Amino acid sequence: MSFWTAIVLIVIIGCVTSVLQERYKGKRGVTTDWMGNERINAPLEDPAEKAAREREIADLRERVKVLERIITEDRDTKRLSAEIDSLRDR
Incomplete structure (x- = not known):
């Protein structure tokens, strides 16, 4: 070469x-x-993945709203506090 x-x-x-x-x-x-x-x-970004992620975020927001409503109810505050304390003592 x-x-x-x-x-x-x-x-x-x-x-x-x-x-x-x-x-x-x-x-x-x-x-x-x-x-x-x-x-x-x-x-x-794949539109199907984006739509699935948006649905999941909406579902999670709804769950957070339900949890907030459960925690802030006045009539069961004492019962809820007792349950939390009993779980904490375990």
């Missing part, structure tokens, strides 16, 4: 490596601005 063949192979290997690196970064959402700074972009 001649000297110039080795140089051409090294340049080709360098170019292929650069292309593969950029491809890998592109799949992972990494972009480079005009100054060379890399930034990770958030991946696009």
Whole structure:
């Protein structure tokens, strides 16, 4: 192998490596601005996952409202306090 063949192979290997690196970064959402700074972009969100998360949040908020109502009822405050104390003593 001649000297110039080795140089051409090294340049080709360098170019292929650069292309593969950029491809890998592109799949992972990494972009480079005009100054060379890399930034990770958030991946696009699946609408089905977003809807499921919104339903779960709504369900959890409803549960919190029920728990707040249970805790703040005046008529059972003494009974609730007694139950908490009995659980604490165990």
